[in-house]
Amino acid sequence: MKILFALAGLHRVDRGAEVVFISLASQLARAGDKVTLIGSGPQRPGAEYRYIRAPAMRREWFERWPTLPMFRNETAWEEASFGPGLLSVFRPGDYDVTVTCAYPWTSWALRRPTGGYRPKHVFVTQNGDWPAYANNAEFRFFDCDGLVCTNPDFLERNSERYRSTLIPNGIDTGRFTPGPAExxxxxxxxxxxxxxxxxxxxxxxxxxxxxxxxxxxxxxxxxxxxxxxxxxxxxxxxxxxxxxxxxxxxxxxxxxxxxxxxxxxxxxxxxxxxxxxxxxxxxxxxxxxxxxxxxxxxxxxxxxxxxxxxxxxxxxxxxxxxxxxxxxxxxxxxxxxxxEFDWSNIARRYRTFLEEVVAA
Known part of the structure; x- marks a missing residue:
């Protein structure tokens, strides 16, 4: 399966969502899928997936910028700055399914009308599920083919509207282990x-x-x-x-x-x-x-x-x-x-769900 993960912070920062996507991409690529990441950071040596860079401005630059519809905080401003670069490098025909947790700008770029083939799209509720259930402002334009709910509350709220699944985040249990204090x-x-x-x-x-x-x-x-x-x-x-x-x-x-x-x-x-x-x-x-x-x-x-x-x-x-x-x-x-949350287990659950979405 040809899978794309897109997020502005990939390879530039290691916040929760970025760690999740990189960990999943590594596991899925290791298992034989063709996985691509698009982010704004530099290449990282030894990555098991393909990486494409699209520039973006750091969210810290926007901390004092105005709050507006579709630009509600520094994260939305950062994501908007990522959009043009993402559009320039995203080739819909290269993928079976796209994955992000960013809305609106990244999701819109991945879902834009192309006049032809458009890969299936999966949204992950890493930062909340309000894009999926809210029906006002820019949220009324939200759309996806599959919704990954990271906790039971989100699944209960959204399962009737979207093809949904419950998958928690994971942990690299080979890296995070007990040891001496420093x-x-x-x-x-x-x-x-x-x-x-x-x-x-x-x-x-x-x-x-x-x-x-x-x-x-x-x-x-x-x-x-x-x-x-x-x-x-x-x-x-x-x-x-x-x-x-x-x-x-x-x-x-x-x-x-x-x-x-x-x-x-x-x-x-x-x-x-x-x-x-x-x-x-x-x-x-x-x-x-x-x-x-x-x-x-x-x-x-x-x-x-x-x-x-x-x-x-x-x-x-x-x-x-x-x-x-x-x-x-x-x-x-x-x-x-x-x-119980080792990434190998979590990645298998993602793979099963992505396969269901693509086949639907």
């Missing part, structure tokens, strides 16, 4: 316990809530790996409520396993994220997970995580303390849960 090399605090967040510094990730909760736990430090428009605001809050116990940093993708291994517990407080890859990465490295007790979160992490009442801030503090206490116990249960 705190000094990574710039972690060397005194006290460390709670780690891996998060974009945006409002929906609730990093300020995490700062205020960890501040109430004696001798606990908070390390936040990520960047975003709230970087300075969050530093100011931390300086006020937990001076000397907060660290913001960024690390290259190759350092992510060492990052998790160097923490005592992992914290993630997003309430509306379609699927938190970071939960799996932390568990695969043997780290206790602390989060908000929501059905979607529990579906990912199982019953071994420390999930707090979303309406009780004091319960979050208690769960952080419990998670830190559990860090000294055996990591086997966390690792076992993560291995």
């Amino acid at each position: 705190r000094e090399r990574l710039g972690f605090p060397t005194n006290g316990r460390v709670v780690l967040m891996v998060s974009a510094l945006i409002a929906s990730k609730n990093v300020e809530e995490a700062i205020r909760a960890v501040a109430q736990v004696p001798d606990a430090n908070l390390v936040v790996a990520g960047d975003g428009p709230l970087r300075e605001q969050l530093k100011q809050v931390a300086d006020e409520v937990m001076p000397g116990r907060y660290k913001q940093l960024t690390v290259p993708p190759a350092e992510m396993p060492a990052l998790y291994r160097s923490a005592d517990a992992f914290l993630h407080l997003s309430r509306d994220e379609p699927f938190g890859n970071v939960y799996l990465e932390a568990m695969a490295c043997g780290k206790p997970v602390i989060g908000i007790d929501l059905p979607r979160t529990r579906w990912i992490v199982g019953d071994g995580a420390f999930l707090a009442d979303p309406d009780d801030p004091s319960d979050l503090v208690r769960k952080i303390e419990a998670g830190l206490a559990a860090s000294a116990s055996s990591p086997d249960a966390f690792v076992k849960r993560a291995r």
Whole structure:
């Protein structure tokens, strides 16, 4: 099967969606499919798939740009800048099926009328399912031949309207494994316990809530790996409520396993994220997970995580303390849960669904 994955950030950044598409492409190409990726970054040596570059402007350049219909945030502006390059290199006849998680501009480019053959199109709800169910503004033009729902909520909401399937994200269990901490090399605090967040510094990730909760736990430090428009605001809050116990940093993708291994517990407080890859990465490295007790979160992490009442801030503090206490116990249960999501299993489920869509 000839498969195309298209996304502006491919080969330029390693956020959740980019990691998902690259991991799937590698697995599918290894199994014998002809897989192509189109993104805005450079070639990467050793890739098992074909890669085509289409330029795009980084979303950070658009953080202060106006919010308009079809340009609702810096991500939409970045995607719009990717559209012309994508159109110039996309050859519909080269593919059986196209895959993206970006709407509107990337989806529109892949679905544009050609007057001839148009490959089947699959949309993945990596960033949410609102394009599929909303019926206003640009969302009323959404269309796809198959919808991959990354959690049960999305499947229930959309299965009657689209050919849909439930497939979670995955984890490279050969790369994310338990191991020794490397705190000094990574710039972690060397005194006290460390709670780690891996998060974009945006409002929906609730990093300020995490700062205020960890501040109430004696001798606990908070390390936040990520960047975003709230970087300075969050530093100011931390300086006020937990001076000397907060660290913001960024690390290259190759350092992510060492990052998790160097923490005592992992914290993630997003309430509306379609699927938190970071939960799996932390568990695969043997780290206790602390989060908000929501059905979607529990579906990912199982019953071994420390999930707090979303309406009780004091319960979050208690769960952080419990998670830190559990860090000294055996990591086997966390690792076992993560291995259920190995990319080889997830890729097989994608392959089955793509085959169904193409044959329909």
